[in-house]
Amino acid sequence: MTKKTLRFASLPVPVLIALLLLFSGSRSVEANDQTNNQTKDQPSSASAEVAIDNFSFGPQTLTVPVGATVTWTNRDDIPHTVVSTDGVFKSKVRDTDEKFSYTFTKAGTYPYFCSVHPKMTGKVVVQ
Amino acid sequence: MTNKKQDLIDQDLQDLNNDGVDRRGFLKCMAWAGTGLVWTMSGGIPASRAFGKIYGKDKDSGKSGDFTFVQISDSHIGFNKPANPDVTATLQTAIHKIDAMPQKPDFIIHTGDLSQLSKPSEFDTLDQALKGAAAKQIYFVPGEHDMLSDNGAEYLQRFGKGTQGSGWYSFDHKGVHFVGLVNVANLKAGGMGSLGHEQLEWLEKDVKGRSASTPIVLFAHIPLWTIYPDWGWGTDDSEQALSYVKRFGSVTVLNGHIHQIMQKVEGKVSFHTAMSTAFPQPAPGTAPSAGPMKVPADQLQRVLGITDVNYLVSARSLAVVDSPLADSTP
Numbered sequence: 001m002t003k004k005t006l007r008f009a010s011l012p013v014p015v016l017i018a019l020l021l022l023f024s025g026s027r028s029v030e031a032n033d034q035t036n037n038q039t040k041d042q043p044s045s046a047s048a049e050v051a052i053d054n055f056s057f058g059p060q061t062l063t064v065p066v067g068a069t070v071t072w073t074n075r076d077d078i079p080h081t082v083v084s085t086d087g088v089f090k091s092k093v094r095d096t097d098e099k100f101s102y103t104f105t106k107a108g109t110y111p112y113f114c115s116v117h118p119k120m121t122g123k124v125v126v127q
Numbered sequence: 128m129t130n131k132k133q134d135l136i137d138q139d140l141q142d143l144n145n146d147g148v149d150r151r152g153f154l155k156c157m158a159w160a161g162t163g164l165v166w167t168m169s170g171g172i173p174a175s176r177a178f179g180k181i182y183g184k185d186k187d188s189g190k191s192g193d194f195t196f197v198q199i200s201d202s203h204i205g206f207n208k209p210a211n212p213d214v215t216a217t218l219q220t221a222i223h224k225i226d227a228m229p230q231k232p233d234f235i236i237h238t239g240d241l242s243q244l245s246k247p248s249e250f251d252t253l254d255q256a257l258k259g260a261a262a263k264q265i266y267f268v269p270g271e272h273d274m275l276s277d278n279g280a281e282y283l284q285r286f287g288k289g290t291q292g293s294g295w296y297s298f299d300h301k302g303v304h305f306v307g308l309v310n311v312a313n314l315k316a317g318g319m320g321s322l323g324h325e326q327l328e329w330l331e332k333d334v335k336g337r338s339a340s341t342p343i344v345l346f347a348h349i350p351l352w353t354i355y356p357d358w359g360w361g362t363d364d365s366e367q368a369l370s371y372v373k374r375f376g377s378v379t380v381l382n383g384h385i386h387q388i389m390q391k392v393e394g395k396v397s398f399h400t401a402m403s404t405a406f407p408q409p410a411p412g413t414a415p416s417a418g419p420m421k422v423p424a425d426q427l428q429r430v431l432g433i434t435d436v437n438y439l440v441s442a443r444s445l446a447v448v449d450s451p452l453a454d455s456t457p
């Protein structure tokens with residue numbers, strides 16, 4: 001093997017990790033030189049918002065890093081709820097302008113719906 | 128009138144009830160939510176009379192088994208947004224309208240969404256308002272807004288006496304069998320209304336063995352037929368429920384939830400949804416979503432209303448008449 005053909009593989013490890021993270025589409029990764037400390041289980045202080053409007057969740061699919069806190073805000077004139085279909089989280093009923101927050105500590109896909117108007121569905125992807 | 132002539136007239140009535148065509152036309156007239164005209168079958172011929180005259184001195188009217196009841200729906204006590212800042216006042220207007228009816232209803236049926244947020248104070252306010260109704264017997268089924276605290280525990284505690292499961296029950300009144308169904312409990316993600324296995328099994332047993340000539344009235348919050356799936360306006364397992372009552376000669380289904388009048392006749396089953404006493408909602412697909420629809424203040428009382436249901440023994444069918452809280456003609 002010559003250095004020429006394996007140039008990519010011979011890059012230093014931190015640079016490789018940074019490149020992987022860059023291409024993974026993760027939005028809230030902080031630029032950090034100490035990449036050898038950054039692992040998937042490291043909590044993030046990221047936060048994200050979902051608006052409940054016109055009987056729908058926006059964005060309907062939200063992707064966040066592990067440790068992120070998602071806040072739902074009801075902008076409708078009608079109360080709604082935010083209920084995980086797998087029993088992971090369940091809000092109290094939220095009237096207009098009321099909020100519900102949940103911090104996702106584990107990676108995974110979390111489908112949810114409004115238990116009052118079950119046609120309203122959404123998904124949080126945690127990675 | 129000779130006996131033969133009377134026999135022919137009676138036969139006419141029965142024929143008209145069985146083939147569905149004239150009944151459909153009859154019910155089409157019912158869909159006119161105007162100033163409360165009532166169409167009846169008298170001697171086999173549809174005739175319209177103003178509200179006050181139907182139970183007058185006509186020789187065909189006023190039979191002892193005849194009665195009337197009123198359906199109200201979606202009072203949403205606790206709602207206070209622009210579409211109607213005072214839903215208690217419009218409910219009271221509805222109650223006054225019922226009390227002013229020339230033929231007093233035997234009882235009132237409320238097809239759900241009594242409250243906006245299932246709060247005790249909201250149920251209290253509703254109770255207070257209904258105390259003003261002359262009709263003392265009121266039957267309820269919950270809407271999804273009444274299930275918001277502990278899966279409807281507050282609702283059941285107040286209105287669930289004698290009911291089973293999430294609040295279903297049945298009763299008989301002057302030969303008509305009434306069934307209150309709950310299709311707003313344990314709703315599944317992506318679905319519409321749902322009755323569930325336990326309730327369906329109960330319903331099958333409840334109507335079994337009854338004579339097919341018993342008029343049946345089913346009432347539930349969410350429509351028991353599919354009106355608009357995108358907005359959840361339907362019940363996923365209603366087909367099974369309707370199969371249990373298919374053999375009956377007269378089935379009337381009364382629902383709420385959509386805050387507007389919709390009707391459908393399918394064979395011997397007539398479906399009807401009532402207006403709300405709180406606020407209107409848009410017609411299917413005419414807005415980004417369902418929900419409270421604001422109308423000019425002077426129009427509000429024309430899009431809210433009550434439903435009067437008349438049972439006439441001679442016709443063995445129920446006549447459903449909607450009337451808005453305010454008439455559109457002076």
